[in-house]
Amino acid sequence: ATLKKGEPIKVGLLFSLTGALAVPEEDSTLVLQYAFDEINKNGGVNGVPVEPVIVDAKSDFNVYSEKTKELILREKVIALFGCYTSASRKAILPTVMQRDHLLYYPTCYEGAECTQNTICTGPLANQHSQDLIPFMVEKFGKKVFFVGSNYVWPKESNKNAKVWLEKAGGELLGEEYIPLGSSEFGPVLGKIRDAKPDFIFSTVVGASDIAFHKQFKQEGFKVDSMPIASLTTGEIETRAMGADFGAGHFLSAPYFQTLDNPTNQKFVEGFLKSKYGKNGTTHYNMEETYLSAYVFKAGLEKAAAAVGVENVTPRSIRDNSGGIRIEDAVSPEGLIWIDENNFNTWLKPKIGQCQADGTFKIVKAADKQVAPDPYSIYPDAGTCTKDGLKGPDGKVRKNVI
Amino acid sequence: MDLGSLLNALILGVSIASIWLIAALGLTIIYGTAGVINMAHGELIMLGAYSSYMLQFYLGLPYLLCIPASFFIVAFVGLVLERGLIRYLYNRPLDTLLATYGVSLVLMQGVRLIFGSDPKYIAAPAAFSSNISLGFASISTFRVVILGVTALLVFGLWLLFYKTRFGVQVRAVMQNKEMAASFGINSGRIYMLTFALGAGLAGVAGSLFGVLAIVLPTMGASYVVQAFLMVVVGGGSLAGSVAASGATGELQSVLAFFTNDTFARFIIFVLIVVFLRFRPQGLFAQAGARR
Amino acid sequence: MGNIYHNKTAQWIVYAVFFAILAVIPIKIDDSFLLNQLATYGVYGMLALSISLCWGFGGILNLGQGIAFGLGAYGMAMTMQMQSQDASNPIPPFMLNNSLDHLPLLWQPFQNTTAGLILSVAVPTLFCAVFGGIMFRARVSGPFFAIMTLAMLSAFYTIIIDRQPYTGGVNGLTPPSAFQFAGVEVDPYSPTAYWVVFCFLMGATVVAKLITQSSFGLVTQAIRDDAERVRFLGYSVAGYETVIYTVAGLIAAIAGCCWVMLVQYVSPAQLDVSFSLSMVIWAAIGGRHSLLGSIFGAFIIQGAQSYLGDTFLATWLLILGGFFIIVVRFLPNGLASLLESGLGLLAAKRRSSSAAVERNGDANPMPAE
């Protein structure tokens, strides 16, 4: 895919608009449309408007794979924005890599990947809980219980959390994983009751997360004496579970709707008032997705300047994206930039406490941007560089997923 | 792993069983009487949750009234479904599986179009978000409520099916429609009522699950397979479903106590296969007819 | 005389035409996406075919065809994954993340491509033979067997997720490079990949057709009708059921291998209940009693999902659901029965004009043959 003069820049939005994944991913599509509208209104990218090609992946990994091919081969988009789950990302990466294309993956993930074709604007596992665990240990006590959904991201996140926990002098009382989508937390809560931790660290996702918080309260647990510190329970979740089930719990994220800065106010107001704001809220995942549009804009412009508009390829955008900064004036969460080696994002994780109305009060913010490190807990695997994973033997391996 | 925790796990097992059972009740009625494999059962549960949500959100109906109201709303949907589609398929049981799968897609997407794909919230009385402690055992009030409702429904269904004329009629129709009709039973009406009843039960389950878990257009999908397993393992009878859910609930709770949730599920699935290997007709199924 | 739909020669001609059309596509059309897409449909076609064979002809409703498909796909993905590991680095990256420091025994045979391919097909087939054998001997049948396959499928699904270090868990396996056979890389977007799938689809269809026309096919149909009675004619019902179930499993396993070759990944989603259900739906919509009809069902439903799905974003599922309902309600034997009754009408017309004399009909209410 290359750009043609006078034609809009086509990008693919690959999210699920139906099925189980539609809850977060529909918001992603909406916010990206909003972002591109905004960009187009302000003169487009490199002077050319962006035309998002929207497809529905139907929460079905087979469809993700098929639509990826369609967007790349038939629609000839210059870049893809898509996926919310690791599983769908993994499903499409072989195709993306095979075509040497470019995927903007706009949400948090576990890391341990080093490809030459992705740019991620969400927090990595090593950034996510770095502040949260010490904060909770200090505030509530040393003893913690890990609960997560049974898949890769929670497990990897927990491995990171364990590192921070050890540093903070905490003690892990137990670790439980619930099948994805399950809404039965009786047995797990029973174990937690027996273990009596000071707080719970949760990486439960989606509908399960909501059930978890509800049953936590219904089973008589008290948020004051044993709060849940989560990496996922954001504004959509707290609203869906009913504010009184969410109130008092903690979330670590780079963005909260209540962040108090002019850029964010503009973003929240502008978005909610626009035709894309029908779901009535903004949350961290949306904001990360929003940022990816600007990262793309900057990357394309940089690449065009470097190789000439006609020669811009997805790969050249990626290669020119290292070090791109999204300044306070654009980024609702504040300044972020893309790492020059692993193409993940430097950002400031923040900790919010859920209030009675479902919004979050920011109780702590990192004082400076934290570096993304996809291999933080696997130092033996090597380090991720621009050209691939550099192993301890000095060999560079491409496309490691 | 002291005795108290194990006891707790056993008590929890009863509660899990009641959840599995109430999800399976409506299906038991529909499958057991009409032989209809209703893949839309999960979506009927979902409709129950949404009815409660609507009644509460738009009319301000107290939650406890939403439960019976959801029964009637979903029962009505069931009635329409039966009259409009299912009744043409009674002699083609496997086709009902496909047709109702289509129905489930329509219901799911219809609800999504109307209410959006974000989760909804049903408020329950504050008294329900607390727990009851009995010495070292503890259980949430809401789980007790579910258990109570389930027990009540099972008892009511038992009365209805085994102690009333209607029950005999239903069972007659399910065995041989022509003969039942030849002896003055209006089989169309019976089918219609049982289907509505089964749907209504799904509605009750939905309004309970909406509080326990989440209200989403896709929420039903997770219940339908497990409900199915219960009905078939139980052999399609009321007692069978009760026993099957009871056993599964306890197993799930105790196994999860000793291992983890995912593995507990795996074991349960395997046990179901092994069980059906030795009792291919399910629990409480009578030997086939002679030739 | 009679309905040409039931005429064997006519059926074979239709088969030939169908495959001839599929065969000219890569020659006439140069669109790598379309080729890859059609090849994927071909894989779905094989799955629908296997369901038609097992359910339509054998009367064994299999809601767990994902097992054979998934096991085949996992085997193939393991083979491809090992192809992209070199000797200096024999352990797939995801295992390192799961703190495995040597290649598990389970994975070792897959270092050899041939062994991997053989295992990919043999393991699921063997599983079907053993599982089917045990169940059919115990005379599990009808909805009970369907539910068992469903439970078995769920068991596989859960255990694959739970054994993340060996299986990649929910994320599955994503071999980073294309399949290589005898040193040649099979580009999934190339006509080669298309041809491979095409040949397997055609082969499977022809074999399935021959099976249904053999004596075996007749006995199988009799079993579908009344298994109990057939035993007293001297046939081992369990034997027949196991064979047809296993053949269907074999086809699905091959489909699984082809599929991974085309999309380069596999995940537990391939063993999800909804995927196995869709296979049944393809067959049902196309016409489960017709092999070609089922394949056709897979093509049109997947085609509609690809091409109409985005046009009717919000209402697509409504349309799809409505379509199922209408087909099932009015065409119990799927779209194929449309053709059947169409041709039947034609035949009837022909007959009535030639034999109008015999109106006052004698002994037979329905003309025999």
Place this chain on the structure above:
Amino acid sequence: MLLNFDNVASYYGATKILKDFTFEMEKGQCLCVLGRNGVGKTTLMRTIMGLTDKSTGAIRVNGTEISGKPPHIRATYGLGYVPQGRGILSDFTVRENILLGTFARADKAPEIPELCLRIFPYLKENLDKRAGLLSGGQKQQLAIARALAVGPQILLLDEPTEGIQPNIVNEIGEILKMLNKELGISLILTEQHIKVARKLGDAFLMVDNGRVVARGPIAEMTDELVEKHMTI
């Protein structure tokens, strides 16, 4: 006229099985329906009950037109049906099967009439046995008992003595005669045995190829007729 068929045709699917059926039957009569295999005797019974796919023409019971009515309504006009193949509900007990008969009773009395059990001692002793386990002949007895429980005006008997042991066959013959003569229940009976027909019947209806080929008082059933329409 108790039962009246006026130019009735009856179908399975699109296939016409009964053609131009016209006959009548008086109250208290015993009508024997005769004919070879597959001529439509069972179909006649099913047409009366409304169990065929479609029928045209007029069927009247006691002057009431019933042909448009569904089977469960027809049953309440006092039709007791003993189908061919018995139609026993195998998951029901013997008692429940007989109770089923009472559902169509005009008086809605939910008790088993004493008559039903008196005739068949085996049933009386095994009221709680699952009916599916009965032997063939026992099932046949049960089917008759159930039809009697309806308290019928007309008893439709489709080969009622099939598979029943000889001494009970005789007994059933006696019982039918008793029902017919003493209780005034009208009978429609299909029989393959000319002897039985001659003994029990007041009138006969000879069917061939879906049509009435002869009818009249039983005395008019000549050997010639039998020869023509019953032998192969």
Place this chain on the structure above:
Amino acid sequence: MAGLLEIHNLSKSFDATKVINDFSLEVVEGTLCCLVGPNGAGKTTTLDLITGRIKPTSGKIIFAGEDITAKHEHVIARAGIGRKFQVPAVLRDLTVRQNLEVSYSRQTNPFWNLFKFRNAGLKEKLDEIATLAGLKDRLGERAGILSHGETQWLEIGMVLMQEPRLLLMDEPIAGMTEGEIEKTARIFKDLRKTATLIVVEHDMGFVREIADVVTVMHMGSLLAQGTIKQVESDPRVRDVYLGEQEAA
């Protein structure tokens, strides 16, 4: 001379009720044995036991010198025992022709049958049997729509297609016209030349015409055995089964 079929001290109980009680029987090759007895005497159950449909509580069944007591249904069928059921059991969704074809079970191995497209000798046999059963012009019909009598004939045809050494006929003439009964009697008498038959019937006229030996069962046990004359004059048989009139 040893019998083709020997039943030794057979018993069968369901739960508490003893349905077959120490029943023994020997059927000599080439004879036609009629099994009679009151409703519920255990005749059908005996056939179920012979064909392996249910397993006896105790006792032994020997066919052609081989113990078949514990064998599966299809093994027993292959050994040469064909059966017609009391409630006619045909394959209702298949055509009449297919019903007969399936019954022509020379080759029963599933693997062999995968490669078999044409059955030697089938056509002639099928013609012959279809004619015999009077179903010649209904071959294309779905078996499910046949009338009761026609179904009986089809099932008899199916058993004949099997060409078994021993035929078990459970009430073959129920629902047949008198003419057809005569025809059946002729067929059975013909069959005796090549096969052995056990016929369960209540129609004493028919029994009288065809039986070589008559065995009377009562309450699961043997009540009487002998020629038709002997049996008919046995007071016990008259008492429990025949009734006065019939015997007269």
